[in-house]
Structure formats: C-alpha cells, structure tokens
Amino acid sequence: MAARRRTSSVTNSENPPPAITENRPTTVSSPEDFRLAPPKLSVIFVISSLLCSLYLYLLCFHYNVDDELKRPILINAGLSLVGFFVTLKLIPVAARYVLRRNMFGFDINKRGTPQGEVKVPESLGIVVGIVFLIVAIIFQFFNFTEDSLWLVEYNAALASICFMILLGFVDDVLDVPWRVKLLLPSFATLPLLMAYAGHTTIVIPKPLVSYVGLEILDLGRIYKLYMALLAVFCTNSINIHAGLNGLEIGQTVVIAAAILIHNVMQIGASVDSEIRQAHAFSIYLTQPLMATSLAMLAFNWYPSAVFVGDTYTVFAGMTMAVVGILGHFSETLLIFFLPQVLNFLLSLPQLAGIVKCPRHRLPKFDPATGLLTGTKDGTLVNVYLRIFGRKSEKSLCIHLLVFQALACAFCFLLRHFLAGWYK
Amino acid sequence: MARRKRPSRTSKPDPPSEPISEQNTTRNTPDDVFHLSPPKLGTIFVISTLLCSLHLYLLCFHYNVETELRSSILINAGLSFVGFFVTLKMIPVAARYVLRRNMFGFDINKRGTPQGEIKVPESLGIVVGVVFLIVAIIFQYFNFTEDSNWLVEYNAALASICFMILLGFVDDVLDVPWRVKLALPSFATLPLLMAYAGHTTIVIPKPLVGYVGLEVLDLGRIYKLYMGLLAVFCTNSINIHAGLNGLEIGQTVVTAAAILIHNVMQIGSSTDPEYHQAHAFSIYLTQPLMATSLALLAFNWYPSSVFVGDTYTVFAGMTMAVVGILGHFSETLLIFFVPQILNFVLSVPQLVGIVKCPRHRLPRFDPATGLLTGTKDGTLVNVYLRLFGPKSEKSLCIHLLVFQALACAFCFVLRYFLAGWYK
Numbered sequence: 001m002a003a004r005r006r007t008s009s010v011t012n013s014e015n016p017p018p019a020i021t022e023n024r025p026t027t028v029s030s031p032e033d034f035r036l037a038p039p040k041l042s043v044i045f046v047i048s049s050l051l052c053s054l055y056l057y058l059l060c061f062h063y064n065v066d067d068e069l070k071r072p073i074l075i076n077a078g079l080s081l082v083g084f085f086v087t088l089k090l091i092p093v094a095a096r097y098v099l100r101r102n103m104f105g106f107d108i109n110k111r112g113t114p115q116g117e118v119k120v121p122e123s124l125g126i127v128v129g130i131v132f133l134i135v136a137i138i139f140q141f142f143n144f145t146e147d148s149l150w151l152v153e154y155n156a157a158l159a160s161i162c163f164m165i166l167l168g169f170v171d172d173v174l175d176v177p178w179r180v181k182l183l184l185p186s187f188a189t190l191p192l193l194m195a196y197a198g199h200t201t202i203v204i205p206k207p208l209v210s211y212v213g214l215e216i217l218d219l220g221r222i223y224k225l226y227m228a229l230l231a232v233f234c235t236n237s238i239n240i241h242a243g244l245n246g247l248e249i250g251q252t253v254v255i256a257a258a259i260l261i262h263n264v265m266q267i268g269a270s271v272d273s274e275i276r277q278a279h280a281f282s283i284y285l286t287q288p289l290m291a292t293s294l295a296m297l298a299f300n301w302y303p304s305a306v307f308v309g310d311t312y313t314v315f316a317g318m319t320m321a322v323v324g325i326l327g328h329f330s331e332t333l334l335i336f337f338l339p340q341v342l343n344f345l346l347s348l349p350q351l352a353g354i355v356k357c358p359r360h361r362l363p364k365f366d367p368a369t370g371l372l373t374g375t376k377d378g379t380l381v382n383v384y385l386r387i388f389g390r391k392s393e394k395s396l397c398i399h400l401l402v403f404q405a406l407a408c409a410f411c412f413l414l415r416h417f418l419a420g421w422y423k
Numbered sequence: 424m425a426r427r428k429r430p431s432r433t434s435k436p437d438p439p440s441e442p443i444s445e446q447n448t449t450r451n452t453p454d455d456v457f458h459l460s461p462p463k464l465g466t467i468f469v470i471s472t473l474l475c476s477l478h479l480y481l482l483c484f485h486y487n488v489e490t491e492l493r494s495s496i497l498i499n500a501g502l503s504f505v506g507f508f509v510t511l512k513m514i515p516v517a518a519r520y521v522l523r524r525n526m527f528g529f530d531i532n533k534r535g536t537p538q539g540e541i542k543v544p545e546s547l548g549i550v551v552g553v554v555f556l557i558v559a560i561i562f563q564y565f566n567f568t569e570d571s572n573w574l575v576e577y578n579a580a581l582a583s584i585c586f587m588i589l590l591g592f593v594d595d596v597l598d599v600p601w602r603v604k605l606a607l608p609s610f611a612t613l614p615l616l617m618a619y620a621g622h623t624t625i626v627i628p629k630p631l632v633g634y635v636g637l638e639v640l641d642l643g644r645i646y647k648l649y650m651g652l653l654a655v656f657c658t659n660s661i662n663i664h665a666g667l668n669g670l671e672i673g674q675t676v677v678t679a680a681a682i683l684i685h686n687v688m689q690i691g692s693s694t695d696p697e698y699h700q701a702h703a704f705s706i707y708l709t710q711p712l713m714a715t716s717l718a719l720l721a722f723n724w725y726p727s728s729v730f731v732g733d734t735y736t737v738f739a740g741m742t743m744a745v746v747g748i749l750g751h752f753s754e755t756l757l758i759f760f761v762p763q764i765l766n767f768v769l770s771v772p773q774l775v776g777i778v779k780c781p782r783h784r785l786p787r788f789d790p791a792t793g794l795l796t797g798t799k800d801g802t803l804v805n806v807y808l809r810l811f812g813p814k815s816e817k818s819l820c821i822h823l824l825v826f827q828a829l830a831c832a833f834c835f836v837l838r839y840f841l842a843g844w845y846k
Contacts, residue, residue, distance in 0.1 A: 097597040155578035162585040174520040
C-alpha cells in the first residue's frame with residue numbers, strides 16, 4: 001500500500017494522475033538541475049545517540065563479552081559505519097537516476113502547500129538494500145570461523161534478503177498486484193527454512209503445563225510454517241504502518257536498536273556458546289541494517305526529500321524476520337512488533353474487504369493549519385489521531401516512534417518479570 | 424550496451440523520443456488492448472530437441488549413472504520443465520506491466536519497415552531470473568543430501584546469482600554508468616569465492632613441465648582472483664555479443680547444452696564421488712537456466728516480440744560462471760566461450776577508446792533488401808558479415824549460433840585429443 005500517489009500507474013485513486021503528468025516534461029531537462037535537499041545530519045545524530053548508546057555501553061563495558069566474539073562484532077560495526085557514509089553519498093546520485101526514469105511521487109500529506117508540488121524520488125530503498133548486501137558479503141571475509149553451519153545460515157540469509165530486495169524493487173517498478181505481493185515472499189523465505197537447523201520445539205509456559213500435559217512441545221513442520229508466516233508478516237506489516245515522513249525507517253531503526261540490545265543482553269547473560277553464536281549472528285545483520293537505514297533517514301526524515309518505496313519496507317521486514325528466526329528469538333521479535341501487530345489487526349476489516357478500503361488510508365491534511373486529522377480508516381496512525389487529537393506530521397511521527405520504543409521496553413520488562421515464572 | 428533505443432533517456436543523439444513517450448506516460452487504455460505475438464513454439468521445439476537430446480541420451484542410456492544421482496538430476500529436470508511452462512505463461516503478463524512503465528525499445532534492425540515502429544517490451548529477463556530462482560530454491564528440498572558443504576555452495580550460488588539479477592534489473596531501470604556496471608559484479612561474486620572450498624591448484628600441461636619445473640602449481644589467492652575475473656568476464660561478454668533477435672538467449676542455450684553434455688560425460692567416465700557431486704551441482708543449476716531461457720526464446724526468436732534486457736545477459740553469464748567455478752571446470756567453460764572471447768578481443772580497441780566507439784555497434788540495415796551489412800565496428804557480428812557477405816538478421820543469427828556450437832564441439836575434440844598428452 002503505497003502512501004504516495006504514483007503518477008504513471010493506472011490507479012483508482014480520487015485524483016486522476018494523468019492530468020498532472022501530461023503537463024510536466026517526462027524527462028528532467030538535465031540531471032544537474034536537480035538538487036536534493038541536504039541530509040538532516042543533526043537529527044540523525046540525535047536519533048543514533050538515543051538508539052545506539054545503550055547498546056554500545058552494554059557491549060563494551062557492562063558485559064564481559066569474550067574477546068573472540070567482541071572483535072567480529074566491532075569489525076562488523078566498523079563496516080556498518082562505512083556503509084552509513086557510502087549510503088549517505090549514494091542517495092543523491094541515485095535520486096537523480098530514479099527521477100530520470102519517472103519514479104517519483106507527490107507527498108499527499110502536503111497537498112495544498114507548495115511542498116505538495118515537489119516531485120519526490122521514490123524507491124531509494126534500493127540503495128540501502130545494495131549497500132547492506134555489499135557490507136554483509138564483505139563481512140564474511142572478516143569472520144574467521146570454520147563453522148560450516150554458520151556459513152550455510154549466513155548464505156541462506158543473504159539469498160533470502162537479496163531475493164526480497166529484488167521482489168521489492170520489481171514491485172516498485174512494475175506495481176505488482178497485491179495477491180502476488182503476498183505470495184512471492186513465501187518463496188523468499190524458503191532458503192531460510194532449509195538452512196534452519198535448530199530445534200523446532202517450543203517451551204510451554206509454566207502456568208499452562210498442567211493443561212497441555214507437556215513441558216516441551218515439538219512442533220516440527222508446523223514450526224517451519226510459523227517461521228514462514230512470521231517472515232511474510234514482518235515483510236508486509238511495516239509496509240502498511242506507513243504514510244508519514246520518516247515513519248517506515250523510524251520504526252525499523254527503533255526495533256533494530258531493541259534487537260541489538262536484546263542480543264547483547266543474551267550474549268552477556270549466557271554461557272552456552274550456541275546461544276551466543278546465534279545472537280552474534282543477529283548482530284552481524286542488524287548493525288548494517290541500522291547503519292544504512294539511518295543514512296537514508298537523514299534524507300527521509302520530515303520533510304522527506306526521498307521516499308523509501310516498497311523496496312525498503314520489504315527489505316527491512318525480511319531482514320528482521322531473518323535475524324529473529326536464525327537467532328532463535330522470534331517470539332521476542334513479535335513482541336517488539338506489537339505496534340505493527342496492532343496496526344494489522346486494526347486494518348483487517350478493510351484488508352479483508354468487509355469495510356470499504358480506499359487506495360490510501362492516510363489521515364486528512366489541512367493546509368491551513370498544517371495539522372493531520374484522523375479518518376475512520378483502521379490504521380494505528382488514524383486511531384492515534386482520533387484518541388489524542390490533531391497533530392502535525394512531524395510530531396505525530398515522533399509520537400508513534402516513542403510508542404514503538406515503549407512497546408520494545410515493555411517487552412524487556414515482560415521478559416524480566418516472567419523470567420522465572422514463565423520458563 | 425543496450426541494443427534498443429530507450430525512449431526516455433536524455434543522452435541519446437537519436438531522433439527525439441520524448442514526444443512518443445509523453446503520449447504513453449499513462450495507459451488509460453485497458454490492458455487487454457496490448458497483445459503479445461504468440462510464442463514460436465515450433466522453433467523452440469526444434470532447438471530444444473537439437474540441444475537436449477544428446478544430453479538426455481547420455482544421461483539415461485549411454486552412461487551407467489548411479490540411481491540416486493540420476494533421480495536427483497531427473498527431479499531437477501522435471502522442475503525445470505515446470506519452470507519452462509511457468510515462464511511461458513508469465514512473459515505476456517509481465518510484458519503488459521513493463522510496457523505500462525515505459526520500459527520498451529524499438530528494434531533498430533528493422534528501422535524503416537513497419538516492424539520498426541512497434542514498441543517492444545524490454546527487460547523480460549526479470550521473469551526468467553525470478554522463475555529460475557524459485558525453481559533453484561524449491562529444488563533444495565528435493566536434494567536429500569546432508570552434506571553441509573553442498574548447502575554452503577548452493578546457497579552462495581543462489582546469493583550470487585540473485586544479487587546479479589538485482590543489479591541487472593537496476594541497470595535496466597536506472598541505466599547505470601558502465602564503470603559501475605564493471606565494478607558491481609565483482610561484489611556479486613564474493614559469496615561464491617568465499618564458499619569455494621576446492622583446490623586452488625592448476626595442473627601444468629605436460630609439455631610445459633620442463634620449463635615450469637613443477638607438475639602442479641598452487642595459485643592460492645591468485646586462483647580466487649582468476650575466478651572473480653572469470654565471473655566479471657562471463658557476465659559482460661554475453662552483453663556485448665548481442666544485437667540480433669535471439670542472439671543473446673541463443674548463445675546461452677547452446678553453451679548451456681555443451682555444459683550439460685560435458686557434465687554428464689564427466690560423471691559417466693569418473694569414479695570419484697566428489698567429482699560426481701561437482702558436476703551434478705552444475706547440472707542442477709544449468710537445467711533450470713536452459714528451460715527458462717528456452718521459454719523466453721519462444722518470444723525473443725526472430726522477429727522478437729520481447730527484448731531480454733541486461734537483466735537476462737548478466738544473469739545468464741553469472742549462472743554459467745558459477746557452475747563453471749563450483750563445478751571445477753572453468754577452463755573448459757572458457758573454451759566454450761571462444762566466440763565471446765573473440766568478440767571481446769575484437770571490441771577492445773573501441774571499448775578502451777583507441778578507436779571511436781558509437782552508442783550502438785550494430786550492422787547497417789537496408790529496409791529495401793532486408794539484409795544486414797557489416798560496418799567497421801569491432802564485433803563478431805560485423806566481422807562475420809564482412810567475411811561472408813550481407814545476410815538477413817535471422818540467417819545471420821543462425822550462422823552465429825552454429826559457430827557457437829562448433830566452438831563447443833571443438834572444445835570436446837580438443838579435450839579428447841589432449842587427454843593423455845595434456846594432463
């Protein structure tokens with residue numbers, strides 16, 4: 001569900017796109033005429049500090065992490081930092097090429113203001129995806145492990161994520177029908193399921209043991225089905241909890257920070273080397289995700305100079321599903337995704353067709369006041385606006401990101417309190 | 424080096440194409456007005472028979488291949504067969520979407536005739552790539568091997584090929600500069616190089632042992648560099664030996680047939696199980712390549728109703744490099760590629776800039792006679808025309824494909840005669 005009006009696809013949106021594009025030249029007169037607004041680096045600096053400081057503190061000072069494990073993690077962090085700067089540099093370049101191919105949208109939440117006339121380049125998620133893949137591929141050379149199982153999982157993860165980026169970009173370019181969009185990610189998860197060599201058991205919560213009759217339940221194939229559904233869910237849920245400048249990347253980096261903190265805590269608190277390897281694996285893929293996403297957020301934060309496209313949202317969702325599955329913390333991941341789950345549940349009536357579903361389910365923008373008002377559509381964005389009153393786009397986005405962070409914090413609290421009682 | 428005039432790029436010296444695309448920025452006409460010409464299934468049947476019969480005969484009757492291996496290969500062949508029909512079905516669907524996004528070209532070799540006015544959908548290689556990946560991913564479930572080394576290589580192969588398809592499609596959409604096109608495939612080969620756990624030695628030809636002083640030379644890292652360069656070469660060489668309807672796919676399927684025959688011959692004549700596995704690995708990826716390519720050829724054969732795009736040529740080149748490297752027969756693969764090497768050598772002066780290099784280095788088409796005449800450009804297509812006189816496009820393509828087949832046959836003869844003497 002693109003939140004931006006696409007100009008050259010046949011859609012049933014309220015305002016007919018053709019009228020606008022015919023008045024504009026289909027090609028930018030010269031690539032050098034187009035200048036992207038400068039990246040909002042100070043905002044990114046603040047966000048990065050908020051998200052990464054706790055993680056880095058825990059990694060380097062609080063826990064006594066094995067040197068052998070700490071070194072690859074820090075090397076990975078270094079590579080991710082390089083990835084940050086490369087992405088920062090490439091986005092303006094890619095934006096020119098993307099505009100030249102008429103892949104742009106108009107910011108619906110600014111319609112009626114001068115900003116609503118600006119052609120915003122779309123699908124810049126492709127830059128993030130490619131830089132992420134290159135960082136992840138290069139990192140393989142720095143991880144001095146002979147463990148062939150690790151190599152299988154890592155390559156399967158790369159294959160899955162790469163296939164997802166490919167499908168996302170094809171969708172951005174060709175505007176694939178939504179049924180296909182639902183089906184294809186299932187194929188992208190297959191290398192992952194094949195490589196998953198871990199246990200397929202779940203631990204029954206203590207209070208329920210007497211009802212179920214078992215302490216540990218082996219789900220076998222059903223567990224693999226669960227993993228596939230998790231991947232399809234993650235891949236699509238970020239896509240529908242979108243529509244505000246910076247919301248898609250914002251939710252991703254908040255969850256990624258939570259993932260990193262969780263990984264480090266599990267590494268610090270555990271002596272089982274297999275668990276440590278699994279969580280380190282998750283760190284190796286989440287750090288590059290975080291770094292490259294922050295670079296794009298520098299351009300996508302309010303007011304957005306680029307749009308991320310389905311390419312980004314499916315890539316981010318898939319990467320987080322991959323680390324959750326291969327790092328063996330998928331239940332924790334689901335709790336981090338609480339706002340997305342909420343949004344999905346709210347959206348169900350419209351997605352299922354029971355309630356009429358318009359092309360865009362965005363709040364209503366009032367150019368006079370600059371505030372957004374919630375409509376009757378079933379999304380977290382609209383429901384939040386209806387509960388808490390009208391807000392500006394930037395302030396609403398920040399509110400929703402804080403909500404995301406609170407959901408993640410709640411998960412940590414839950415794990416702490418249920419630790420002895422639950423498992 | 425696209426052979427087809429792209430309509431909406433700014434740097435073309437060709438007649439202004441903007442007016443044409445502005446009329447077609449939005450397709451308000453219903454999708455079913457556009458009909459793709461029916462696939463040329465008769466031609467494909469003939470080509471398939473010519474190419475596959477020897478391979479199938481050798482596999483099933485001539486050699487005594489062990490049952491377990493044979494059934495895996497036949498399962499893979501079955502899946503590839505399904506892939507053929509899926510690709511055949513998907514191409515007309517994808518062609519509509521691709522046209523809607525203005526990704527089309529005009530057939531330069533038909534300029535001046537009515538056929539030269541038709542908008543031919545571009546980049547249909549994406550369909551081949553996606554179906555290939557799905558077939559390859561699904562096949563993993565049917566190969567009942569516990570060998571983790573095999574899984575590492577297979578997943579690394581999938582990751583490399585998938586990344587290459589992604590880069591090829593991004594290039595088709597955004598028209599990436601050629602320096603970038605050369606650099607990026609090197610990254611796509613990295614998972615492959617990491618997974619390559621084989622020997623890095625080469626066997627010195629017997630006549631040279633006296634000069635070199637060794638029988639077996641361990642190249643170590645240089646061997647990996649050679650593999651990286653091989654992949655970059657294969658990826659780009661098909662792209663520049665192109666420009667006639669059906670030539671890109673044609674050369675691929677001829678080479679693929681040669682690869683399959685070579686694999687089966689090596690399996691049949693060897694008792695080393697590692698050797699068997701390596702060549703079987705190559706078969707598992709080459710059969711789907713062959714099947715999906717033949718489906719695209721049904722539409723791309725003269726006169727082309729779709730164009731393949733860089734997506735196809737880089738995908739095909741990468742897949743063949745992958746099987747050559749992981750199947751340990753890269754030197755043989757290079758001899759199969761003799762026409763491409765010849766074309767590359769002929770092209771070097773223009774690629775390097777010593778001789779002026781025009782946008783297209785195609786032969787000159789005469790609408791009156793319908794024949795192509797060779798120009799002074801340094802390509803195999805032009806040199807062939809200058810040696811053997813003007814030809815129609817279809818006949819020239821068939822000539823070049825026969826030349827490709829002869830080069831492959833020459834390789835087999837060479838191996839046979841040098842068998843005892845060479846190694």
